Amino acid sequence: MAQMDDLPPLREVIATHELRAKKSLGQNFLLDLNLTAKIARAAGDLSGCDVLEVGPGPGGLTRGLLAEGARRVLAVEKDSRCLPALAEIAAAYPERLEVINGDALEVDVSAHLTPPIRVVANLPYNVGTELLVRWLTPAEWPPAWDSLTLMFQKEVAERIVAQPGSKAYGRLAILAQWRCEARIVMTLPPEAFNPPPKIHSAVVHLNKLDAPRFPADAAVLSRVVAAAFNQRRKMLRASLKGQAPDIEDRIRAAGLEPTLRAEQVSIEGFCALAREIAR
Incomplete structure (x- = not known):
C-alpha cells in the first residue's frame, strides 16, 4: 500500500x-x-x-x-x-x-x-x-x-x-x-x-440494533446474568436463589429447567427469566 x-x-x-x-x-x-x-x-x-x-x-x-x-x-x-x-x-x-x-x-x-x-x-x-x-x-x-x-x-x-x-x-x-x-x-x-x-x-x-432482540428490563437482566455467571458451575436454582424466594417456579415459568447451568441458557432464555423475576 x-x-x-x-x-x-x-x-x-x-x-x-x-x-x-x-x-x-x-x-x-x-x-x-x-x-x-x-x-x-x-x-x-x-x-x-x-x-x-x-x-x-x-x-x-x-x-x-x-x-x-x-x-x-x-x-x-x-x-x-x-x-x-x-x-x-x-x-x-x-x-x-x-x-x-x-x-x-x-x-x-x-x-x-x-x-x-x-x-x-x-x-x-x-x-x-x-x-x-x-x-x-x-x-x-x-x-x-x-x-x-x-x-x-x-x-x-x-x-x-x-x-x-x-x-x-x-x-x-x-x-x-x-x-x-x-x-x-x-x-x-x-x-x-x-x-x-x-x-x-x-x-x-x-x-x-434499533431495539434489543428480546424484551427485558436492562437492569434486571444484568443482575440475573451476573448472578448466574458468578457461580457458573452451579445450577440456576442455586446460583439465582437470592433473586426470588420462589426462584425454581420462576425459572420454570421462563421455560427453563432449574438444573441448567448459566452457560446452557440462551440470551432469549435469560430475557424470559429476567421478565419473570421482574414480575
Whole structure:
C-alpha cells in the first residue's frame, strides 16, 4: 500500500517523539499502516461520520480513519507524550482531528460528536472491557453511536461473540449480542505491535440494533446474568436463589429447567427469566 499521507512512517514518529509504550497505560502500538487502514475499512463507510477513537498513541489508526474519509475524528489520549505526534496529524488534516488529553473513563465526549457516530479504537488493554460495557449499557437505547469497531485481546474478543454452551460464553456475550450484531473481523499476531504482547489480538465489529432482540428490563437482566455467571458451575436454582424466594417456579415459568447451568441458557432464555423475576 502506498503511503496514505505525507507524514513519516510510524517507527520514525515513535523514535522522534521518544514514545516508548508504557505497560502501566496498557499500550501496544500498532505500526503497520496497512493494518490500521484495514481496521478503518472494517468500520464501514466513514464518510459523513464522526469517529471516536480512544488511545490513539502515535496515531497510526487515526491516520487510517482520516485517510478512509472520516468526517471528523475525536481522539481521546491519556498519555501527554503522544500529543505532539497527534498535532502533526491534525496539521496534515485541517479541521478534521480534535484531540482531548484525558482519561476516556472520565471524559464526557457527547458535546464533541455529531451523529452519525462510529467508535473505532485499538483499546488500551487495561480499560477495554470496561469501556465496552459502558457503551453497551447507556441509560437509553438505542445509543448515540451506530457501530463499535474495537481491538481487544483475542480471548476477550472471543468472549464477546461466544455462543451458549461454550466456555467463553458469559456476561459479555449476552450484553453485546442482546443489543448488537457482533462478529470478529480481524485477528492480529503479537509481532504486529510494539512492544509485542504475549497474546494475539482481534478486532470485533458491533452494529447496534434499533431495539434489543428480546424484551427485558436492562437492569434486571444484568443482575440475573451476573448472578448466574458468578457461580457458573452451579445450577440456576442455586446460583439465582437470592433473586426470588420462589426462584425454581420462576425459572420454570421462563421455560427453563432449574438444573441448567448459566452457560446452557440462551440470551432469549435469560430475557424470559429476567421478565419473570421482574414480575
